[in-house]
Amino acid sequence: xxxxIKNVLKNFISKSATRPYPIEVRPGFKDAxxxxxxxxxxxxxxxxxAKKCPTQCITVLRKELTWExxxxxxxxxxxxxxxxxxxxLSHSTEHKKPARTKTKLILKQEKPPAPEEIIKTxxxxxxxxxxxxxxxxx
Amino acid sequence: xxxxxxxxxxxxxxEEVEKMKSKxxxxxxxxxxxxxxxxxxxxxxxxxxxxxxxxxxxVAKGTTMPSVSTIFFAAFLVENEIYDxxxxxxxxxxxxxxGTLYLDEDEEEVTSTPFCRYSVKRK
Amino acid sequence: MSKTIIPFGPQHPVLPEPIHVSLTxxxxxxxxxxxxxxxxxxxxxxxxxxxxFNQMIQVVERVCGICSMIHAMCxxxxxxxxxxxxxxxxxxxxxxxxxxxxxxxxxxLWLGLYADAFGFESxxxxxxxxxxxxxxxxxxxxxxxxxxxxNQVGGVRRDLSPSQLKWILDEITVxxxxxxxxxxxxxxxxxxxxxxxxxxxxxREMAYELGASGPVLRASGIAQDMRQLKYEAFDELxxxxxxxxxxxxxxxxxxxxxxTMQSIDIVRQAISRLPQGDTFVKVKGKxxxxxxxxxxxxxxxxxxxxxxxxxxxxxRLRIRTPTFANIPPLAAMxxxxxxxxxxxVILSIDPCISCTER
Numbered sequence: 001x002x003x004x005i006k007n008v009l010k011n012f013i014s015k016s017a018t019r020p021y022p023i024e025v026r027p028g029f030k031d032a033x034x035x036x037x038x039x040x041x042x043x044x045x046x047x048x049x050a051k052k053c054p055t056q057c058i059t060v061l062r063k064e065l066t067w068e069x070x071x072x073x074x075x076x077x078x079x080x081x082x083x084x085x086x087x088x089l090s091h092s093t094e095h096k097k098p099a100r101t102k103t104k105l106i107l108k109q110e111k112p113p114a115p116e117e118i119i120k121t122x123x124x125x126x127x128x129x130x131x132x133x134x135x136x137x138x
Numbered sequence: 139x140x141x142x143x144x145x146x147x148x149x150x151x152x153e154e155v156e157k158m159k160s161k162x163x164x165x166x167x168x169x170x171x172x173x174x175x176x177x178x179x180x181x182x183x184x185x186x187x188x189x190x191x192x193x194x195x196x197v198a199k200g201t202t203m204p205s206v207s208t209i210f211f212a213a214f215l216v217e218n219e220i221y222d223x224x225x226x227x228x229x230x231x232x233x234x235x236x237g238t239l240y241l242d243e244d245e246e247e248v249t250s251t252p253f254c255r256y257s258v259k260r261k
Numbered sequence: 262m263s264k265t266i267i268p269f270g271p272q273h274p275v276l277p278e279p280i281h282v283s284l285t286x287x288x289x290x291x292x293x294x295x296x297x298x299x300x301x302x303x304x305x306x307x308x309x310x311x312x313x314f315n316q317m318i319q320v321v322e323r324v325c326g327i328c329s330m331i332h333a334m335c336x337x338x339x340x341x342x343x344x345x346x347x348x349x350x351x352x353x354x355x356x357x358x359x360x361x362x363x364x365x366x367x368x369x370l371w372l373g374l375y376a377d378a379f380g381f382e383s384x385x386x387x388x389x390x391x392x393x394x395x396x397x398x399x400x401x402x403x404x405x406x407x408x409x410x411x412n413q414v415g416g417v418r419r420d421l422s423p424s425q426l427k428w429i430l431d432e433i434t435v436x437x438x439x440x441x442x443x444x445x446x447x448x449x450x451x452x453x454x455x456x457x458x459x460x461x462x463x464x465r466e467m468a469y470e471l472g473a474s475g476p477v478l479r480a481s482g483i484a485q486d487m488r489q490l491k492y493e494a495f496d497e498l499x500x501x502x503x504x505x506x507x508x509x510x511x512x513x514x515x516x517x518x519x520x521t522m523q524s525i526d527i528v529r530q531a532i533s534r535l536p537q538g539d540t541f542v543k544v545k546g547k548x549x550x551x552x553x554x555x556x557x558x559x560x561x562x563x564x565x566x567x568x569x570x571x572x573x574x575x576x577r578l579r580i581r582t583p584t585f586a587n588i589p590p591l592a593a594m595x596x597x598x599x600x601x602x603x604x605x606v607i608l609s610i611d612p613c614i615s616c617t618e619r
Contacts, residue, residue: 139342139343139549139550139551139552140550140551141551141552141553164469164470164472165472166472166562166564166581166586167564167579167581167585167586169566169577169579169581170579171568171576171577171579172577181566183553183564188485188487188489188490190553190555192553210470210472211470211471211589211593212470212471212472212586212589212590214589215585215588215589216581216585233295233592235297238299239298239299240298240299240302240618
């Protein structure tokens with residue numbers, strides 16, 4: 001016990017280790033894998049993400065020009081983001097909020113991307129350099 | 139790449155395992171895999187000073203095998219698991235779950251084994 | 262004296278996961294303990310027939326919620342050997358960094374649960390407070406808190422920038438400092454010793470014969486650690502297995518406390534030796550053949566048997582997890598102890614039931 005008393009007293013005067021969650025929310029980390037979204041203006045509906053996904057949570061309907069993801073089946077591994085030749089998929093830094101019903105995220109393509117924007121699948125995708133956030137994580 | 143394995147038969151199994159024990163080996167696990175319609179393969183892994191030794195043996199599906207759990211107590215769990223998943227029954231198990239290691243006790247009488255196309259009738 | 266059978270679990274305050282133990286009790290002393298399973302069996306080995314070998318990485322990560330990274334590392338290492346892929350040095354060291362971070366947070370989780378099992382609530386909260394720093398490192402560097410998904414066949418999927426490495430070093434220094442402040446409580450406190458010393462003794466011979474692995478084996482005086490196999494980058498890292506001689510619950514606690522400190526040291530070494538270079542190589546082709554790979558998980562030795570046939574799908578994937586090996590020693594440890602000590606003894610093997618059943 002005596003060793004612990006010192007620790008307990010220290011905890012009395014130091015800052016709280018927890019946050020009053022819904023009032024104060026910690027901003028997400030730069031590289032965190034949060035909600036998955038697709039920038040439809042760049043997407044070519046190539047279905048590579050749907051094929052590589054380990055849980056088959058992505059459905060691409062080329063006829064209807066839609067791309068949909070089931071966020072409740074997704075395991076947030078980020079493989080689709082890695083394989084996407086167009087670099088149009090991305091994770092937000094925030095996690096998905098709890099919901100009452102299981103709904104899918106359905107995105108519709110208004111118009112296909114211009115031919116000069118399309119990167120051929122066999123070319124190496126250009127990965128944009130990540131901005132280094134420095135030590136400012138908290 | 140194929141594992142270096144020593145050959146084993148149903149008859150020599152207990153004798154060989156006893157020998158391994160007296161040589162100071164530690165029982166690691168048994169791996170069971172389906173090779174074709176009629177046969178499964180059992181791989182016995184032993185370890186001593188970070189060196190693994192594998193024994194390989196082919197048995198027909200539905201065979202009853204002698205259990206090594208009387209020699210190495212640690213084997214009872216994996217032998218029960220193999221009965222659950224492959225339908226290979228082991229005699230003289232130290233702790234026999236009777237095919238209900240993962241299943242509920244009041245399951246249907248005939249259950250198919252998940253890892254190979256073969257059904258076992260359970261009393 | 263009449264016999265009484267007391268069911269322990271599957272839901273019990275000290276158990277994070279469901280396992281049932283039938284305890285035959287004679288006057289408060291356990292005479293027989295029979296474990297029963299089947300509450301969290303998911304059939305993950307069978308999934309190898311439906312998911313291709315790359316997608317299986319995400320499946321094997323989910324075998325265990327705590328040592329996910331090490332499962333995937335073992336699986337990838339096996340496939341890389343089968344496909345003759347030489348992983349870049351930087352990737353190997355990055356794997357070591359993440360796997361040791363996993364070991365630290367797993368041991369901290371256990372130390373907390375363990376303190377909770379013998380009723381020392383403030384120690385429990387203190388350890389979990391320390392653990393949160395490691396979870397933050399995981400989320401900031403790999404993207405997720407627990408299931409980090411950094412492995413791929415041929416290397417790792419994420420890289421660490423110089424500023425991230427500096428931040429990790431700063432954080433683990435704080436973790437080390439906070440661990441040191443807990444040292445006197447965890448190792449010398451009267452309350453802790455009263456509940457753990459001499460309880461659930463596993464002798465050296467018993468531990469070896471019953472196939473115990475990891476901290477349970479090392480607490481009984483056998484210096485066997487799979488990291489001695491020099492997998493990944495452990496060939497250039499300084500490391501000695503932590504050994505205790507007593508084989509009781511206290512010794513297992515000491516082992517895990519000291520291993521946490523050791524892992525902090527290994528992370529430092531790995532960061533200081535991190536070379537520049539690629540983090541992965543492109544892998545072509547399909548695996549063929551069979552292989553057994555072993556790694557050291559926080560709970561002990563983990564064995565993967567992989568059989569591939571040059572197609573997308575593996576023939577057989579067999580996972581022998583550390584808790585699977587530690588259940589027979591547990592069944593042998595329980596007879597002869599008092600009913601009130603059963604929770605502490607069960608927790609002292611660090612049971613991971615979802616690992617055991619897969």
